Amino acid sequence: MTEITSLGLFELIKNIKEKKISSNEVAKSFVDRSEKSKKLNVYVTENFENCLKLSKDFDNKPNFDLKLPGIPIAVKDLFCTNEVRTTAGSNILNNFVPSYESTVTQNIWNEGGILLGKLNCDEFAMGSSNETSFFGNVQNPIAKDLVPGGSSGGSSSALAANLTPITIGTDTGGSIRQPASFTGTVGLKPTYGSCSRYGIVAFASSLDQAGPMSKDVKDSSILLEVISSFDKKDSTSIDFKRNNYSSELTRNIKGIKIGIPKEYRVDGMPEEIEKLWKKGIEYAKDCGAEIIDISLPHTSYALPTYYIVAPAEASSNLARYDGVKYGLRSSGQNLVDMYEKTRSEGFGEEVKRRIMIGTYVLSSGYYDAYYLKAQKVRQLIKQDFDQAYNKVDAILTPSTPSSAFKIGEKSNDPVSMYLNDIFTVPVNLAGLPGISIPAGTDKNNYPLGLQIIGKPFDEQTVLNIAYSMEEKINYKNNITDWWM
């Protein structure tokens, strides 16, 4: 039999339900492999012992009607987990132990999932390479000293290295899709309002969404079904009829109209990305889709808009970290001095930079010029998509403008780092669902992804197109376990 850790979620569920393997055997396999993979630095907090115990409990009293029967799952350390330390990759939350559980993780435990550990991420999810984490760089299992993408870099690395069968990330500007693309895995950002934000450490509340990251499309559909729910505890959670994503999954996408936006052909885009995109178009045609050229004229304004809206919301959300009720406190001569020292020592450079930008654009005299302006452009970007969706059912683009880069390569140049999210950010601004699927490799054999963007609440079409194309692409990661 193939190694347990190389099985995806669907296969594991099948094997557990057919009693071919026990939950404890599965947990043990992932714990053992995780123990041998410390060099990747994916875990901030391990929950191994507890996971092994809970898997035994499951085996003693199994419930095979659950959607995730006794499946161990590691999650991004941005989800608050009751009584398990939650750091958001930050020094300021280094010792924070929540007394509540995020809705998304609670949904997973309710369906039989078991917490394996908390995964490294960029500090407060601000980054595209996992290099801003207080807990250090994460290695991409594809090759040594390669970034795993970010901000859900611990999640993408753990998944690609077979340390967890599936995982969840959060995506504010590409933080699920970009790391998925960098590691040859699948990452889905659902429609804004699909998955509850309750209990997720907030970055930019009008953009943040949780979503599944998996080895294949089917696995993402299974997990989406579990985590997508209406939740009264999130004021922007939306009560809409959710599909049974996994049972309604089909490769029949005949006649589906897929748009190709000409504005995504950006200056200086490497030829191999252009080639990948062309190949993707051919695959979509082979699957029976109709290809239609479309225009999203405000695409080039998405990143500048994002770098006003996201830092503004972040500066407001992160105002709560003041050293009073929880988290790090530095000593100061008076209350204000204590605040200033705590925040200076508790936050890393990128987080401080974004708080500063956000504070600036919201400050007296600049609000209209920056924040209000950005909200207006955001409207134009959303209208672009609304208009495109009069003609097409979904949109196909590359996921990222390049493959994974080396650790340290871009960390001194914030703008070049931000450009990584050029294809993913518009999707967050418009609140749409988007998935990245592995679609090929570059000249170094590093994975490259294609993104499928859907209409609001139409995750099913996005998944179906991805499922259909995935079969044609037939991508396989070639991971050598070099870190062992």
Place this chain on the structure above:
Amino acid sequence: MTIDLKTVKHISKLARISLEEKKAEKLADDMNSIFEFIEKLNELNTENVQPLTSIAETTLRFREDKITSDNIREKILKNSPERNDDFFVVPKVVE
């Protein structure tokens, strides 16, 4: 437009983040390169555009004003950097 050192220091006061002189200079450089890139938005005329404030077009829901969680006072206080009995302790505020 450029962001000078004085502005950076003012913003850091507003954001309650203490800044060393050297770091403030680096931050001014970074912010200038980021704002240079943000200025692109000025190419667009947005006079008659309604700002998009929320992507979820829902009205806020009402709920009854009642406690739904158990008594978790002790768990919450456990996370406090400094406590005295059932209180959070901060540096002296009132003389």
